[in-house]
Amino acid sequence: MRRYQIAAIAIVATVSVAGVSAQEAVKPGKVGQTAVADKKAARVPQAFQNFRIRPSAPLRFLASGEGRGYLEAVDHPLAQYLSTAFGGKVEQAIAPEPQLAEEPLTNESVQPELTATAPVTSCKANLGKRFNLEPRANAVPQNQGSADFIINGIAPNNDLILQVANDWRGNLTSGVRWDQSVSGYYAHRSSVGDCSVQFEGGFPSFLFQGNTEMGVGDAVVVADPARNAFFVADLRFGPIIGVALFRASAATLSNPASCPAGTHTEAQAESCWKVTAPALLFPQPQTDYAGDQPRLAVDERSAGKGAGDVYVVETEFDFNAQTNRIYLVACTNLLKCGKTLLISGPDVASGYPYVQVRTDGMITISYVEVNSNGSDSVRFVTCRPAGAPLSPVCGAANTVTTILRPVTFTGGNGQLVNMNFPLAATYPKHANRFEAAGKFTIFLVYEDCKDVYSQGHGNPDVCMNAEVRITHSTDNGASWSAPASLDTTDGHHFFPGISTDESRGTVNVVYYSTEGDAFRHNVRVVLNQIAAHSTAPGAAQLITTTFEPSDRDPGNLGAFLTDGFVGVIARGTGMPGASRLYISFDSTSSNGTYSGQPLSEQNNHLRLFTF
């Protein structure tokens, strides 16, 4: 009996050791430490911890102690505003390595390729093309790209392409090599249709009510072929926060005098992007609000009420009410913008808005309402254009579906196991397709968690297999088909993007997939097409055939500055074989060099698929 009592005590005592073993793990220089950066990457800054919607990577960087410490160390202009915006103190202020500050700005349009795989010669190649001009020495991540193009905008079979992405040169370099904007742009305008990049830069800062508004990322782009223009929305930060809306004509972008070749200085970025004065949408004092997750669409019609109008949506973080709401602003094609319009009605935990314009001018918006039980309700709103700057007239939100097991939900549950994308979350996107006689089919895709593993004991649930699901509506979003999975086997399928080639009625769904990787980690880019007049997805096609660890970067920067979606845009001429699908995705196939040593690093890539 005595022996048994001692035994029981011994086992209990084992449990009590835990605290000390943690103590051992954090001692400097000890073996057995875990990768600290991985833990940081998953953390949500304190200012956002009570929201059900997670902030995007740019906001998270600004609000985090680590990001703020870094910006203070490099004397970044934004550093002065961060304490008042997000409270608290920096966690550490570590000066940047000298190499980051010493590289001169290059005006040469060079694209050295130190690829980990076969050399890339075209964006139709396996992994597409690295779509930036960043020098390879001390390269930092570019991610979350999106692109649009004007088909044959340069010459037959040579499109004018503009891609935007989070370019962390804006925060991680001193301003010598880059203009300190995280909102990056990259353009192809060469007479050779090779997807080469002729110029790049960071969207410039501008004054709003006397305050300098700097670009902090989350840029998205749409083209307006009818008016030969491009529009870009991005996050702005300063004493006033908001979303910027830029416009540049194709003529301006094609003109080396306005948009010189190479990497732009701030002055060159202004020359390129301020021909039309940018607008600041959703302006709010940064002490009380933060805007996030901007998306935009343009009414591509050449005539009719609203033709040429631009619609921008955002997620608002209200720090006083601790709510998330979705708002919309309508602007004319020349950026005369109207009032802010609440889209999400009574919902107070709304995020991930997505906006499109049908070919009849109707505006369609989807977003997520995160419920208190961790499920997501996908909402859908239709709006009738009123002619900007007048706000459109919007209906109440319908619920498309309720996702019981979304990717990353309350309390850190639902994160993708094995993946280093800590901000991956269910993000519905939709595309409209004109059928006939005023009828449209709306397709909506999202990722959810097919298999959740619940360890229990206070540990968060994790997502073992994320899947891409699709649903459609033929009654303007009033009712929806039962969501169906695009998956055929296990593995993560996530970050779906969707785009309709209206010239032929083909809907394109693109996403990352780990299918086929034994470690369920490395990804390939996969496409499912839905033929005209059909609602049945076709077989999955591999867009990239190489499995890539897209989520790993030197110092694990790419994870902290993590991606949130894949960019997809399809357009065509109506002729078979002449339709283009441009896919913007993260690739680590190019090496940067660090103290002269090659290491794979994250870049915005562009892949062209023709059909």
Place this chain on the structure above:
Amino acid sequence: MKTVLAAGIYLTLALGLQARAETAQGLSTPVAAAERGLSGCSGPNGNIFNLEPRNNAVTQSAMSVAFLPNRVAPNIDLVVATAADGRGASTNPNQTLAAADAYYGQRSNSNCAPDFEGGLPAINNVFDLFLPFGSPTVVADPARDAFFIVDLRFGRTHDNNGVGVVRATAANLLNPASCPNGTELKSATCWNTGAVVNITTLNAFLSSPHMAVDPRTSGTGAGDLYLTVTEQNPNGSNTHISLTACTNATFNCSGAINLTGADVHADLSWVEVRPDGSITISYRNTTFPGINAEDIKFINCTPRGAPATPICSSPVLVMHETQPIFVASPGNVAISDVLYPKHAHRPESGNAVTTFLVYDRCEVPERVPGGASGNFCPKTDVVMTFSTDGGRSWSPISKASNGAGQQFFGAIALDASTRTINIAYYSTENDPYAQRLQVFLAPILRNQTWVSSTQLLTTGVADPQSVSPFVVGSPVTGFGDRIGVAAGGTGSGGHSHVYTTFSWNSVPGIYDGVTNPDINNHLTRFDY
């Protein structure tokens, strides 16, 4: 106030493990070989070297391996490996081993398939009941046909810690009555003697223990054990290396002595015994805060016969390493690495000895991006140096491999039968993205001081980013901090074996019916 437990006190905790056995008999059920992905020593991934069921599998981070050649039968070795096993972690709510300091044995086959496993027993003495607390390392003692495992120990009732050592004879390990097949719930019958030395308060926190056995059969110190550990100064953050000497079977131990007095951040010791019985210790000394040059030091000690304390020289500088890897990722690999010098002695003709020392080094200065980023080394190498004068002078460093990508977790072992030095390490050289691992072996042949050619031990790969979704947490994390290697043979060609144990995730676990990569300790054998 430090207390050293000197005499052979060894009452082990048969009690607690009996209790667990009484309540959880089903845990020892053997798991089908197919389910565990067994493919033999020379399979593309070696062999998984634990008996964990695949449902809700947790991490086993490989630590060390030792063996007695041909001890079971001709060409069948008795092999023991250690790992940090999440099944025994105190943070595991479904704890199914007595401790996270775990052992695994092969005794019935030559396929690197484990026959038995278990968590180390607690050790009871007059001061406290000492529970396993991390860093288990196994060594073999061929001359006395025994194995030892050293680890950290934590007092149950008092705020103290110590260095634990348990012993098992080969006969005991081969006896199914003492060490039954399957998952041991009575490991105290398997490891039936033990002691705790260098007992200190938790203010004098201990870490990174290591041990060596004098392999000789005669002479002063023959068969003695030497245990080293990093010990924190109770009055501050300074650390030093302590050494304790014990007799082989009775654990009659000396007091601990401070070997590294002038080095205020001595850490990561590695102890070996030369063929003449001299004790040698290597370690690193760094400077905080930040990343600074690290000194690799080497100490020679003369045995006096335990429990008498050896007489040790002042530390000699092996290398002033200006580019250490210091808590950084090797390239983009999701693993953390440090400079941990390890050495081995090779007897030459006459009484000469060549000492080889390996460590991980950053070929360029480690990068400290700051802010949100973690430190990383753009190019990590396993480098080696050697001494032919007892450690007084050392050769310039050379790389164990000229491979691209990252080479790290260098480990070293002597095959005394052929006088071959074997260096094992991870390398990413065959992955275009330099993130997935393979295990390599770099031999230094008799009469040579350079690596002749490297040998790929695993044609399969592992991805450190993919881990068990059943989170156990510290101290059992990921791919751990080392691989283990042991070598030996008969001296005849083709009869030398090099065992390498390493963390690997080719065998998935099953989680609510869904398979996912899981990290296991694996074992591979290379014959020459």
